[in-house]
Amino acid sequence: MKKKLLALVCIAAMVFSLAACGSKSETPAEAPAPAEEPAEAPAETPDAEPAEAEGTEGATDITIGVSFGQNVHPFFVAMQMGIEAACKDNGIENVNILAADSSLETQVSQIENLVTMGCDVILLNPYDSDGVKNAVDAALEKGVGIFTMDIDCEGSTAYVASNNVKVGELLGQWIVEQLNGEGKIAIIDGISVTSLKDRTDGFMKAIEGSNIEVVAEQQTAVERDDALASAETILQAHPDIDAFVGVNENSGMAILSAVTAAGLDDVLMTCVDATAETMAAIRDGKVDVGVSQDPYQMGYTAVEQAIKWKNGETVEEFVEVPVDYMNKDNIQSLIEREQGYGVEVE
Amino acid sequence: MNEKKKLDLSSFRELLLIGVVILLCIIWTAMNSQFISMNNITNILRQGSYTAIAAVGMTMVIIIGEIDLSAGSLVCASGLVGAMVCKSTNNVVLAVVAAMLVGVVVGGSNGVLCAVGKLPGFIATLASMTVLRGLAYIVTEGNSVVWTNDAFTKIGTGYVGIVPIPVIIMVIVIIFGVFLTTKLRFGRYIYAVGGNMEASRWSGIAVVKVKIIVYMIMGILTSIAGLIVVARLGSGQPSAGQNFEMDCITAAVVGGTSMSGGRGKILGTVVGVLLLTVLTNGMTLVGINTYWQQVFKGVIIVVSVLADTHTKKS
Known part of the structure; x- marks a missing residue:
């Protein structure tokens, strides 16, 4: 009996060592996108300013x-x-x-x-x-x-x-620019939703050819608790990174918590989507840049x-x-736009 | 004779699990020396704390032969209630009490549906899982809930000395769980109900009461976990705690709790949580892909349950 159990342990051990060797390889095929992911404006009073109408006359009979x-x-x-x-x-x-x-x-x-x-x-x-x-x-x-x-x-x-590849590219270009094309970065992204996958692809394409090295990548951006655990652990392994990239609200905010808790203050951070939390973080100078959709x-x-x-x-x-950067300069006007949609920003 | 052998084997099993954890630690340390740093150990304990807290309750629920699928939704719901109360009253005590009250009510109603309504626990908690998640989206309209009181945030991020507060809470909960299941008469009832419900009823155990109380304990512990999660994240999320119940069940099963009830140990579950947390943390630290991590978690479950069935046979 004991032998049997020992054998099982040995098998387990072998599996782990295999795991350790065969890491970082390809990932399962992407699943079709379920409902999109975090972004702006809650319900409540629809008092949003009607955007400029192009008044295509005679269209009223459309159902x-x-x-x-x-x-x-x-x-x-x-x-x-x-x-x-x-x-x-x-x-x-x-x-x-x-x-x-x-x-x-x-x-x-x-x-x-x-x-x-x-x-x-x-x-x-x-x-x-x-x-x-x-x-x-x-x-x-x-x-x-x-x-x-x-x-x-x-x-x-x-x-x-929105073109999510473009969202990723904007993030990538910003990173390349800020780091002068050289440095170590970590990223929390995702492949289970097409929008996140496109952003990731766009980002990777944008930093291609520069001397920026992605030292850690975890695909846990969909859930904030998972993203936080990943971010904490990544900072443990690589406290010397120059930038930590998030590709949505959850990853961006998780990175912010982890970086703050680790007491690092020279790590550049990014996020995507104009939500109450991301906008407040950018306004308060906690997160450096974001890309917003509309x-x-x-x-x-x-x-x-x-x-x-x-x-x-x-x-x-x-x-x-169109998508665009959100940063300290334009955040106030974005906050006002989103407040028009009913978002409450603290 | 037979009895004795079984006992030996089951403690052997826990040692074995601890062996696997140590082995893992050695592998991870060899691959990245950061693994064994004080900081990372604190990280592991903190990341495992809330799962361990709810898993203690889950173990009891599984021992009585039931299951709780609503844990993830309850983590979310109680955390949200805590966050909302804290936001509107700025009173941490009130927030904590309100969140735990949610736990008591949900746990209690799960128990009543299951014990009095004679619904299988699977169905009763499946229903509350769906209801709570729906309510979370209705109440928040999909938005996150942010508060400003730092004391509330400390529940998830604070320290006493060098020990994170969630870890302290976890230790208290574990001691409570072990004491309850091994030292109190109520603990023996739990095992009896799970082992043979009819026999326990005939021998005069109030089966209905035991079930309701166990579900209530589960509810309270889950709401504590919910408070830690929400404080750690810094905002109440209507999507938080997705699949959390599965982590608890996995930990219990890996720790040797039998899904058919009547058998299991709190400490086994705790080692199970530790194993899973060390696994995830180590794999992330050395840069293993997120989805491979899921694959290995699955392998761990199969291996441990195989070990379990074989222990039982002999």
């Missing part, structure tokens, strides 16, 4: 259906406000906004129902890019236009989103594109919603 993967997150709340504002500005009355509460099945039947109701276009934020394929195909067959927002799916008429504009643009398409104009397959 728009909207299906969100989930709409409790501030990011999607802002997007929904953008859609509502665009409809109001263009005098569209037939708008049906639904949310699938993070359930693929619900979203599929919502798409089917919207088609049956006679929608001309469906603005879709897929909960799962692959999972909605059949319903999307069926809708397209009936001549309904599918405009995806933030997350794409196959066959969509147009895809309206979900309100995403929703607004999607409606505009849908109207164009209904009027027989051609629309681009990918409509990019």
